[in-house]
Amino acid sequence: MSIATVGVIGAGVMGVGVAQDLAQHGVEVILLDVTDAVLERARSQIRQSIRFQGLFGKGGRAHKPDDVLGKIAFSTDTKLLERADFVIENVTEKWELKRGVYADIDPICPSHCVFAANTSAIPITRIASLTKRADRVVGMHFMNPVPMKSVVEVIRGHHTTEETLGIARGLLSQMGKEGIVVNDAPGFVSNRVLMLTINEAVFLLQDQVAGAEQVDRIFKSCFGHKMGPLETADLIGLDTILYSIEVLHESFGDSKYRPCPLLKKMVDAGLHGRKSGRGFYSYDVREN
Known part of the structure; x- marks a missing residue:
């Protein structure tokens, strides 16, 4: 499956890192949060992070901030996820917040779209139960700072298919990362x-x-x-x-x-x- 556009939900520390890393690897990103102020801060943080990478020679080849930011659509409108092939959710580790997010995006995203929960501890099977695509929900636990880390903990929920795992690992490969697959349990490994x-x-x-x-x-x-x-x-x-x-x-x-x-x-x-x-x-x- 070819992934052209990735939705990144949550413009906090992890969401900003994921969006930046995807954009630096040529992926079109839709970065979503609840206010324009948060998104504007995210834009500034990404610009600063790219400059930091260039200054210290980190993160591989040099990237121009405007080129990377040009790959990211900053928005508060979840309807933009109608064109997403993959969604990475990075909302705060509070169940009520996550439940609201999945109830909102599940009807919007196309049926082929994979949901990846970038969660620290909440079981993936529990998150998948909030959707009508449990087989296409996977855990992708990125480490901070995302652009600097080459390995991601990938969690197989009870209903996650091998096809979904393959799509997730394929996206990570596009980002220059390896996924280590583990089974679902609170906190994972x-x-x-x-x-x-x-x-x-x-x-x-x-x-x-x-x-x-x-x-x-x-x-x-x-x-x-x-x-x-x-x-x-x-x-x-x-x-x-x-x-x-x-x-x-x-x-x-x-x-x-x-x-x-x-x-x-x-x-x-x-x-x-x-x-x-x-x-x-x-x-x-x-x-x-």
């Missing part, structure tokens, strides 16, 4: 382990066992990790971490996934990590 690790690292701070720098340095120096768990949390977004660990706690009913009170407090305080300028570390928001 990456976040079932990662969210537990980050949550426990926050407990270490709360219990005053160590500071953020010490925790991260141990993981980087002793285990060779490029980033420590708390640096990773700031990159992902503490709000996303909290939503994901709450999904795992609800899904498994296991106390080991109980969200750390300090994590909840930081999210309530608006300390969401890089995107807000402060999390476990402080950042210049102009760099984000």
